[in-house]
Amino acid sequence: MPPVDTDTTVTTDRRSILRLGATLGTLGITGLAGCSSGDGGDGSDGGDTIQSDDDSTGTAESLPQGGTFTIGAQQGVQTMSPFRGFLADYLIAESMYDRLTxxxxxxxxxxxxxxxxxxxxxxxxxxxxxxxxxxxxxxxxxxxxxxxxxxxxxxxxxxxxxxxxxxxxxxxxxxxxxxxxxxxxxxxxxxxxxxxxxxxxxxxxxxxxxxxDDDPEQLQDTDYGSGPLKLTEWNQKNNIAFEAASDYHIDGVNGDPLPYFDKLEWEILSDNIQRANSLSDGSIDAVSRISPNVAGRVQEDSQLVKQTSGLQYPIVLNTTVEPLDNAKVRKAIKYALDREQILEAVSPEGVLGHHSGVTPVHTYYDEDFDVGDTFGTTANTEKAQQLLEEAGYGDGLEMQTFHYDDGVPAKEVIAQLFQQQMKQVGIEFEINRLTEETWLSEYWNTDGVWYITNYSTRVLGSTVPRLALRSEGPWNEANWSNDAYDEAFQRAQSATDEATKAEAMKECQKINHREGAWVGTFHPKIYGGYKNYVKNYDLYPTYIKDFISRCAVDK
Missing domain, CATH: 3.90.76.10 (Dipeptide-binding Protein; Domain 1)
Incomplete structure (x- = not known):
């Protein structure tokens, strides 16, 4: 493992952490906005409006045609290839390319x-x-x-x-x-x-x-997609422009091919305040990422909406790090954790879930299973200390450095609170800030290190349990293995009816919550904004899927 950079080690008190949390708001955990499909639902539970002066979602029978739709986005795009990239690259791929479903x-x-x-x-x-x-x-x-x-x-x-x-x-x-x-x-x-x-x-x-067959590298800078939008201009740092495909194979509500608008302008505005101001002054029609702490900058002719997400920031108790291979130590950590405090500091409007990898927005989430089962949602220091004593650490435990990355500002708050909460029961360690690139290339899914990880909202609630929590899962960052869990997941995977699969997935959640090395923190809400003349706008519970071709503009 590379040496720890002591200049980036952070120590502070709880008051400083809460102040930092208030400063960050949800800058690092807000999501990307989407537009409703016209034939889908209205999002998962938890969607609501922050500022609402007009019903601007429109109706299926009244959607206007034509015009230019301008979006303010936080990130530029590094590649046009639908097979590579991250975050914003996925969103652009969704505009240019199609899947089977x-x-x-x-x-x-x-x-x-x-x-x-x-x-x-x-x-x-x-x-x-x-x-x-x-x-x-x-x-x-x-x-x-x-x-x-x-x-x-x-x-x-x-x-x-x-x-x-x-x-x-x-x-x-x-x-x-x-x-x-x-x-x-x-x-x-x-x-x-x-x-x-x-x-x-x-x-x-x-x-x-x-x-x-000719050269797949052509996909890096040329649009060969069958999607609703055709690339016309690409400036990585400033803007991306599209025009509507004249013969797209999916029709809108009026019987003509999607999209409803003629052109799309994707303006790169990296500063959160700049995006809010641009929405207010009409420079852009919608923002694909917005923080609620700048809501006051948005004028009354705009809407800010929020939606519960399936984003998650679990603490990975890597069992290759001693003594995290001891189940009693792992349980002591869960007992010592105060998730309500973390939620208050980072995302008060977020929600708590299970220590299971299945999020509250997903189909197989077990709503009947109490999120406070076994460990509770606030700290039980007495129980934590009892387990540490049983594990042979009654005099305290000094752990190796705990890592987090700067890709998500909320991780810094979580790391600092986690450090302080563990100290209350005698578990002490330093924390080390990494760049996102360093974390991904040198620390992620690596033996001998432990850290906060993060997962975006997946389409399937079983994706993270399959890839990250099974013994043979390629993303099993904790190197955790449990025969009962693997057997239950295999029953879920091989099920040929929904009832059997749902029951097996519930069992997986309970086993991982009570026994696993996955420590859930919270699930934040994602935020988006749009002008009142934008129609058919809605939020998706995932911020890497954004069906903007189903929006319309009436200006």
């Missing part, structure tokens, strides 16, 4: 490039029928075919591809039946496969076979 705000599945599908009795063979009129940008009217689907799968699972295609795990084969039919065979049943392949971070966007 898509989801709405409630994570319900809808057709996209696949107009329909069927499966066999045990959900291991899925047959998709493609639309016949989906065309690629910059490909002279070339249409999407089953050969492109297979070529995309072959590329994403080849040695040539260096990224993660987690949505394709468990796929044994992709076979072309005919020009518009493709058959996908799985190694085990998956009730939710059509939802899984819509996952933003899963990378299963469909691209032309000819481009992949």
């Amino acid at each position: 898509r989801v709405d705000q409630n994570f319900e599945v809808h057709p996209n490039l696949a107009k329909d599908w069927e499966t066999n009795d045990d959900y291991t063979v899925w047959t998709f029928t493609l639309v016949e009129n989906a065309t690629y940008s910059n490909m002279d009217g070339e249409t999407v075919t089953a050969e492109d689907v297979k070529a995309t799968y072959d590329f994403l699972t080849s040695e040539e591809f260096s990224g993660s295609a987690s949505s394709l795990s468990g796929v044994d084969s992709v076979e072309v039946v005919d020009e518009t039919t493709v058959e996908i065979t799985l190694s085990e049943p998956d009730l939710n496969f059509t939802k899984r392949i819509s996952e933003t971070g899963g990378a299963f966007f469909i691209v032309p076979k000819s481009v992949l």
Whole structure:
């Protein structure tokens, strides 16, 4: 492990932490806004309006056509490739490229490039029928075919591809039946496969076979997508411009192809106050990330909305770090944790969940299981000290340095409060701030270190439990293993009916909450804003999925 930079070690008192939390607001945990699909729901529980002077979501029968939609975004885009990138790159990919399926705000599945599908009795063979009129940008009217689907799968699972295609795990084969039919065979049943392949971070966007055969690097700077928007200008640090695809294969409510507007301008405004001011003065029509602590800068002709998210910032008790391999020490840490204090300092409007990896916005979240089960939501120092004594640490415990990164400002507050709360029961350690790049390249998922990690809202509630909490999960940062958990998750994974899967997922949550090395902190709300003339606007519970093509402007 690289040496600790003592200049970045932070120590402070609780008053300073709370003051820091108030200063940060939710700058590091706010999300990206989206627009409603017109055929989906109204988001998950917890959505509400901060400032509301007019109902600007519009109705399906009254959406205007044309105009330019201008969004103020926090981050520039590093690549046009749908297979690479982070955060803002995913959002741009969503505008240019399509998947076989898509989801709405409630994570319900809808057709996209696949107009329909069927499966066999045990959900291991899925047959998709493609639309016949989906065309690629910059490909002279070339249409999407089953050969492109297979070529995309072959590329994403080849040695040539260096990224993660987690949505394709468990796929044994992709076979072309005919020009518009493709058959996908799985190694085990998956009730939710059509939802899984819509996952933003899963990378299963469909691209032309000819481009992949010629040189996949062309995707880095050229739009070859079949999506609703076509790239016209790309300045990484300042702006990105799109025009509506004239022949997009999905129609809006009026029967004409989406999107409703003619052009999209993606303005890069890195400063949070600048984005709020730009929304107020009309320089932009919507903000794709906003903090509630600048809400006072937004004028009355604009709306700020918020939505409970599935973002999570767990503390990983890496079992390769002694004595975190001792279950009693891990439980003592959970007893000593005051999550209500963390919530108050970082995100008062957020919510607490289980120590389980399944978030309150997801389908399989066990609402009947008390979030304060076993450990409570505030500290029980007496119980924590008792367990430490039983583990042989009655005189206290000095741990190695605990790490956090600067990619999410909220992590600093969590780290400092965590340090102070553990000190109350005799567990002491220094904390070390890393850059996000250093954390990801040198510390994340590495033996011998422990830290705060973070996960974005996934489309499937089972994604994090599958990848990060199973013994063989590739993202198992804690190196935690539990036979009962693995068995329960396997039952969930192989289930061929929803009731069986839901029950097994509930069992997974209880086991991981009570026994696991995953310490949940909180789930923040995400915020977005828009002018009152923007119609069909809604928030998604995830900030890396943003169906802006379903918004309309009336100005």
